[in-house]
Amino acid sequence: MNILNLRSFLMGFTCFGLAACSLDGVKFAAPLQAGVRYEVRKAVGAKDQFEPGELRSIYFVLKPEEPPMIAGTRGSGRGVLSIRTTAYCHSESDHLRYGRLSAVGRPLRYGMVRSAAADWSRFPLGTRFRIKGQPGVLYEVDDYGSALVGSNTIDIYCPTRGLMNRWGVRNVDIEVVSWGSFSDSLSLMTDRAHYPHVRQMVRDIQSRLGYRTPSLSMTTPATATNAPSMLLALGTSPSL
Numbered sequence: 001m002n003i004l005n006l007r008s009f010l011m012g013f014t015c016f017g018l019a020a021c022s023l024d025g026v027k028f029a030a031p032l033q034a035g036v037r038y039e040v041r042k043a044v045g046a047k048d049q050f051e052p053g054e055l056r057s058i059y060f061v062l063k064p065e066e067p068p069m070i071a072g073t074r075g076s077g078r079g080v081l082s083i084r085t086t087a088y089c090h091s092e093s094d095h096l097r098y099g100r101l102s103a104v105g106r107p108l109r110y111g112m113v114r115s116a117a118a119d120w121s122r123f124p125l126g127t128r129f130r131i132k133g134q135p136g137v138l139y140e141v142d143d144y145g146s147a148l149v150g151s152n153t154i155d156i157y158c159p160t161r162g163l164m165n166r167w168g169v170r171n172v173d174i175e176v177v178s179w180g181s182f183s184d185s186l187s188l189m190t191d192r193a194h195y196p197h198v199r200q201m202v203r204d205i206q207s208r209l210g211y212r213t214p215s216l217s218m219t220t221p222a223t224a225t226n227a228p229s230m231l232l233a234l235g236t237s238p239s240l
Contacts (some may be wrong), residue, residue, distance in 0.1 A: 116129075116155060117145045119231075123141045185201070
């Protein structure tokens with residue numbers, strides 16, 4: 001479970017099992033560990049009057065991140081994917097407002113390491129790959145685009161319109177060197193979820209990883225320490 005999914009019900013609760021935590025913006029001083037069982041309990045003052053039924057305790061376990069379940073079709077060779085690629089340039093009309101900056105706020109790159117845009121629910125932020133025939137070039141997904149959401153297409157950044165047009169549309173074989181982080185993807189997109197394409201990526205990531213928000217309509221325990229546990233089912237995805 002990603003802590004972003006707890007935002008709707010964490011307010012007013014105290015976290016136990018953490019080195020430190022703050023409910024302001026749901027930020028934790030100590031990073032949560034995958035596979036560890038955590039407890040969220042209602043905070044009650046020492047002199048507050050309350051009914052035992054008002055206490056409720058919620059447990060959760062973070063699911064470890066896994067590579068995307070789909071990301072193109074298998075290419076020729078072990079660990080190789082055959083995907084559709086396009087190209088884009090910072091001088092295009094739909095990119096002028098962002099200039100030469102990627103979605104993470106850093107300059108778009110074109111050198112030994114080059115920027116690429118993709119649907120982050122399929123190729124999460126930070127995914128690194130090589131294209132067959134370009135052994136000296138490493139691509140890193142640090143951008144996204146509304147036209148890419150829902151597809152396995154990767155958009156390659158080019159610094160000039162000439163290079164962009166020369167690339168055109170190509171089906172290429174890529175080797176994923178390392179997968180990026182879904183948590184980082186969600187963290188960066190949280191404040192941008194008012195955009196439909198960003199909201200769709202957030203939902204797809206949550207659905208792909210099996211995230212869900214536990215219901216608070218469960219039977220309330222008599223005390224906060226003996227509440228029934230609510231553990232997420234851990235799933236698996238095929239390796240590439």
